[in-house]
Amino acid sequence: MTAKVDISFTLNGHLKKVSVPIDMSALTMLRDMLGMTGTKLACGEGECGACTILVDGVSLNSCLMYAAECDGRTVLTIEGLRTAAGLDPMQKAFVEKGAIQCGYCMPGMIMQAKYLADTKGKMTHEELQRGLEGNVCRCTGYKKVFDAVAAVVGVTE
Amino acid sequence: MEPIAKKSLIGQRVPKPDAPDKATGRTTYINDMVLPKMLYGKILHAGRPHALIKNIDVSAAKALPGVHAVLTAADVPEMFFGVGRDNRPLKGGKVRCVRDEVAAVAAESEELCDEALRLIKVEYEDLPAVFDPAEGAKEGAPLIHDNKPGNRSLAYQFKHGDVAAAEASSDVVIDSVFNVHYVTHCCMGTSCVIADFDCDGKLTIYSQTQYPYNFKMDLAPALGIHPGDIRVIQPPVGGAFGSKLDVYPFEPVCALLAQAARRPVKLTFSREEEFINAPTRQPVRIHMRTGAKKDGTLTFRKVDCLLNNGAYTSWGPTVPFVMMRTFSSHFRVPNVDIDCRAIYTNNPYAGSFRGYGNVQATYATSIHADMMAEKLGMDLLTFSLKNAQKSGEVTPQGARLNECVFAECLQKAADVTDFTAKHARYAAERNKPGRIKRGIGMASSIHNAGGAKIHKSDGCGTMIKLDDYARATVITGASEIGQGIDAVICQVVAEELGIPMSDITIVNNDSAIAPWDVGVHASRTTFIAGNAAQRAARKAREQMLNAASKRANMPADALDLREGWVVHDSDGTPVLKIDKLLREMHFSREPELVMVSEYYEPPSEPENKEHVGDMSAAYSHAVHVAEVEVDTETGEIRIVKFTSVQDVGRVINEMGLEAQLEGGIVMGIGYALSEELKIVNGQVRNPSFRDYKVLTAPEIPPMELHFIESHSSTGPMGAKGIAELPTIVPAPAIANAVYNAIGIRFFDPPMTPEKVARAIWERDSKLAAAE
Numbered sequence: 001m002t003a004k005v006d007i008s009f010t011l012n013g014h015l016k017k018v019s020v021p022i023d024m025s026a027l028t029m030l031r032d033m034l035g036m037t038g039t040k041l042a043c044g045e046g047e048c049g050a051c052t053i054l055v056d057g058v059s060l061n062s063c064l065m066y067a068a069e070c071d072g073r074t075v076l077t078i079e080g081l082r083t084a085a086g087l088d089p090m091q092k093a094f095v096e097k098g099a100i101q102c103g104y105c106m107p108g109m110i111m112q113a114k115y116l117a118d119t120k121g122k123m124t125h126e127e128l129q130r131g132l133e134g135n136v137c138r139c140t141g142y143k144k145v146f147d148a149v150a151a152v153v154g155v156t157e
Numbered sequence: 158m159e160p161i162a163k164k165s166l167i168g169q170r171v172p173k174p175d176a177p178d179k180a181t182g183r184t185t186y187i188n189d190m191v192l193p194k195m196l197y198g199k200i201l202h203a204g205r206p207h208a209l210i211k212n213i214d215v216s217a218a219k220a221l222p223g224v225h226a227v228l229t230a231a232d233v234p235e236m237f238f239g240v241g242r243d244n245r246p247l248k249g250g251k252v253r254c255v256r257d258e259v260a261a262v263a264a265e266s267e268e269l270c271d272e273a274l275r276l277i278k279v280e281y282e283d284l285p286a287v288f289d290p291a292e293g294a295k296e297g298a299p300l301i302h303d304n305k306p307g308n309r310s311l312a313y314q315f316k317h318g319d320v321a322a323a324e325a326s327s328d329v330v331i332d333s334v335f336n337v338h339y340v341t342h343c344c345m346g347t348s349c350v351i352a353d354f355d356c357d358g359k360l361t362i363y364s365q366t367q368y369p370y371n372f373k374m375d376l377a378p379a380l381g382i383h384p385g386d387i388r389v390i391q392p393p394v395g396g397a398f399g400s401k402l403d404v405y406p407f408e409p410v411c412a413l414l415a416q417a418a419r420r421p422v423k424l425t426f427s428r429e430e431e432f433i434n435a436p437t438r439q440p441v442r443i444h445m446r447t448g449a450k451k452d453g454t455l456t457f458r459k460v461d462c463l464l465n466n467g468a469y470t471s472w473g474p475t476v477p478f479v480m481m482r483t484f485s486s487h488f489r490v491p492n493v494d495i496d497c498r499a500i501y502t503n504n505p506y507a508g509s510f511r512g513y514g515n516v517q518a519t520y521a522t523s524i525h526a527d528m529m530a531e532k533l534g535m536d537l538l539t540f541s542l543k544n545a546q547k548s549g550e551v552t553p554q555g556a557r558l559n560e561c562v563f564a565e566c567l568q569k570a571a572d573v574t575d576f577t578a579k580h581a582r583y584a585a586e587r588n589k590p591g592r593i594k595r596g597i598g599m600a601s602s603i604h605n606a607g608g609a610k611i612h613k614s615d616g617c618g619t620m621i622k623l624d625d626y627a628r629a630t631v632i633t634g635a636s637e638i639g640q641g642i643d644a645v646i647c648q649v650v651a652e653e654l655g656i657p658m659s660d661i662t663i664v665n666n667d668s669a670i671a672p673w674d675v676g677v678h679a680s681r682t683t684f685i686a687g688n689a690a691q692r693a694a695r696k697a698r699e700q701m702l703n704a705a706s707k708r709a710n711m712p713a714d715a716l717d718l719r720e721g722w723v724v725h726d727s728d729g730t731p732v733l734k735i736d737k738l739l740r741e742m743h744f745s746r747e748p749e750l751v752m753v754s755e756y757y758e759p760p761s762e763p764e765n766k767e768h769v770g771d772m773s774a775a776y777s778h779a780v781h782v783a784e785v786e787v788d789t790e791t792g793e794i795r796i797v798k799f800t801s802v803q804d805v806g807r808v809i810n811e812m813g814l815e816a817q818l819e820g821g822i823v824m825g826i827g828y829a830l831s832e833e834l835k836i837v838n839g840q841v842r843n844p845s846f847r848d849y850k851v852l853t854a855p856e857i858p859p860m861e862l863h864f865i866e867s868h869s870s871t872g873p874m875g876a877k878g879i880a881e882l883p884t885i886v887p888a889p890a891i892a893n894a895v896y897n898a899i900g901i902r903f904f905d906p907p908m909t910p911e912k913v914a915r916a917i918w919e920r921d922s923k924l925a926a927a928e
Contacts, residue, residue: 036182037185037189040186040188042346042347043428045428045845047845047846048846078180078181078182079181082181087180092180094180095176095180096172098176098812099816100173100176101820102345102397102639103175103176103179103393103639104188104344104345104394104395104396105395106180110180129854129855130854133855135853135854136853138343138396138398138824139820140820140823141816141821142819142823142853142854143819143857143860144812144819145854
């Protein structure tokens with residue numbers, strides 16, 4: 001039996017108290033314990049970015065983070081971006097610019113885009129491309145993703 | 158009320174209806190699903206290419222608490238399935254490739270499954286193996302299947318005209334061998350299935366399949382149950398790209414586990430399993446000989462293709478169906494002689510993959526066009542235009558090229574890129590000093606764009622009902638796997654019925670509800686399902702206008718449906734709200750509901766035994782131009798600009814169309830530059846995104862897309878199918894550009910930096926030695 005640790009953290013604005021196995025990833029906790037399946041498992045080894053979440057405002061691969069490391073921190077997942085006022089402007093831009101096809105990578109892509117928008121604001125196209133390099137998408141060819149982020153933050157050539 | 162002007166939705170930019178749920182994490186993909194009482198399943202794969210199974214001991218696995226079923230071949234009937242009926246869900250006797258499913262477990266968690274698999278002891282006796290099809294075809298080669306002498310799998314031949322005479326009369330002949338490689342789909346959602354049997358032995362299978370109706374037919378023999386006793390539910394999937402066009406062993410294995418455990422079982426691949434066990438694109442050795450007259454007229458193509466079948470036959474070895482079409486119809490080729498054969502080996506096996514053989518064939522035909530133009534001293538545009546078919550021409554295999562705009566596509570692509578002048582300039586600059594060399598390359602191809610009648614039917618059924626509030630439900634056979642048929646169907650139906658797209662619900666994910674469709678393949682869905690939806694909508698429209706005509710006392714053809722109203726067609730004067738009309742129809746003394754159905758079968762024909770037939774209801778062309786920079790020290794290729802010109806028939810959803818083309822082109826660029834599944838001695842050596850390089854955001858070049866609208870007489874609103882050509886044409890366009898830059902041909906993609914740098918170094922070493 002794996003040892004467990006009690007943690008508490010803020011998930012999408014709500015305080016959560018959970019007891020997690022010490023070797024459980026944050027991704028597994030979110031998906032399997034807390035039912036937050038918006039965050040996707042696609043490689044489990046930090047290569048594709050589908051599991052990207054924001055922890056204290058910083059984007060990271062939740063598959064590489066221990067659940068226990070969430071203790072005392074503020075976690076934002078794709079589910080937390082949508083508020084009573086509706087979709088986040090980034091989510092809306094992804095919809096309206098046609099950036100979503102199968103959509104499996106999009107929760108991670110949108111969280112990374114959100115991180116870029118929050119921390120960098122207006123950026124060059126090259127900075128945008130570099131900023132998204134950890135997020136693999138097999139459907140879109142990324143072009144419509146660039147269009148969506150550009151619509152929110154403004155991107156210069 | 159103000160008059161309501163006629164506005165069309167066709168050609169607009171329409172977001173996918175399912176995008177908001179996908180953007181917010183609300184969408185429950187199959188990988189996210191959990192059913193009550195559900196168990197998890199896992200498979201023990203052989204991990205060795207060719208071996209006898211001497212003994213399997215599952216006793217320790219069975220004894221593990223929380224394990225509900227452990228299966229080996231000994232526990233299940235010996236059922237064969239697959240395109241070649243040579244595959245079994247669980248292998249007994251011997252294993253033929255690393256993928257082979259030797260045992261499977263169902264348990265209360267995935268961790269328990271892993272633990273149980275570790276407790277299964279298998280004794281193997283390794284056998285001599287063969288990995289190269291040329292070796293596999295030799296006498297005395299290890300035999301993979303006892304009933305397949307010479308390791309022969311599928312074979313295809315097509316002959317037209319007199320190739321020997323054509324060669325004798327040719328002024329120029331070129332001869333090359335192309336080796337196109339293994340790549341894999343890399344769907345972001347890994348392979349996943351949930352199986353659940355009821356007490357009557359009927360199976361409900363939650364599947365990622367992109368062909369739900371044939372899936373039943375193909376799954377049934379693997380389980381020994383009747384296809385009618387299988388219900389296929391299709392939850393949202395994380396990509397498909399052709400990889401879900403067949404039944405693969407994990408699916409019947411999961412069903413067998415569910416049967417044994419009498420509980421629902423979910424089986425999901427890890428990413429590593431996905432790289433090793435999911436299908437690949439079919440690799441092919443293409444030996445092509447092409448002839449032409451001095452004036453540039455193509456005289457013949459003689460093609461010999463050797464396909465590595467791998468251990469079992471999925472759709473991969475059937476790609477000659479499409480390759481032969483390209484060899485015989487990419488340009489006007491009066492004489493062709495094609496011989497293709499697949500040989501079993503102990504490698505993993507290929508399935509279908511976007512482009513389906515045409516990616517492979519076009520690599521050869523488009524590079525040969527460039528080589529031929531150079532040899533003839535012509536520019537590629539002139540050579541291509543000389544051999545481009547015109548509308549009404551019939552290809553040697555019987556494809557009738559109606560609304561053919563190949564020449565327009567070529568001319569446009571050359572004009573917008575300044576192709577001919579740049580090509581000449583870069584070639585002249587090739588041998589000047591400088592580390593970075595620039596090049597421009599053009600490639601083109603033809604593909605079916607009105608379905609493909611490879612089954613007895615290429616049809617699609619559609620039902621439409623309208624409720625008392627003028628909300629429409631469209632029940633269609635067409636699957637949505639991310640490609641965007643949902644938006645297209647909404648547009649087509651809203652256009653006919655004069656209701657907002659947001660008032661349309663699409664139901665298309667349950668084989669017990671939706672009618673027949675062949676599946677998402679062959680660039681067929683907009684064309685076939687679009688036609689079916691339009692015809693069904695027209696029936697509903699006619700019924701509504703007839704009812705309105707009685708109430709308005711005007712002829713039906715003087716009325717139109719616009720923005721929720723019945724209006725005068727001439728000036729848009731509103732007459733009656735559509736929802737009111739529907740209620741009046743429903744609650745009248747002669748009550749009627751609007752609920753219509755349509756089955757659309759395209760006007761195409763299957764190939765005959767000689768592979769002749771007009772198998773698609775439309776064909777289209779694409780021309781791509783890549784402008785590249787090659788770093789002659791590192792071998793890196795940077796695409797400076799990528800231009801695509803494609804005959805799309807007519808634009809329906811401009812945004813969805815762009816998205817399909819951009820995604821397809823990037824997949825094609827990855828095929829050209831970086832993607833390769835490295836299979837060495839039957840083992841997959843790079844089963845991770847770290848070592849298998851798909852393109853990421855920084856590598857995306859500026860893309861310029863041009864649509865030529867040829868207005869197909871058979872397509873919905875004039876549209877043609879579009880989604881495969883963007884993946885088919887990039888690689889040879891890039892290869893031709895690289896040649897233009899550095900003067901080296903690459904017959905064996907991908908053109909990785911290592912390969913390019915080595916080729917430059919070898920060429921320069923030889924030149925230095927000669928001096």
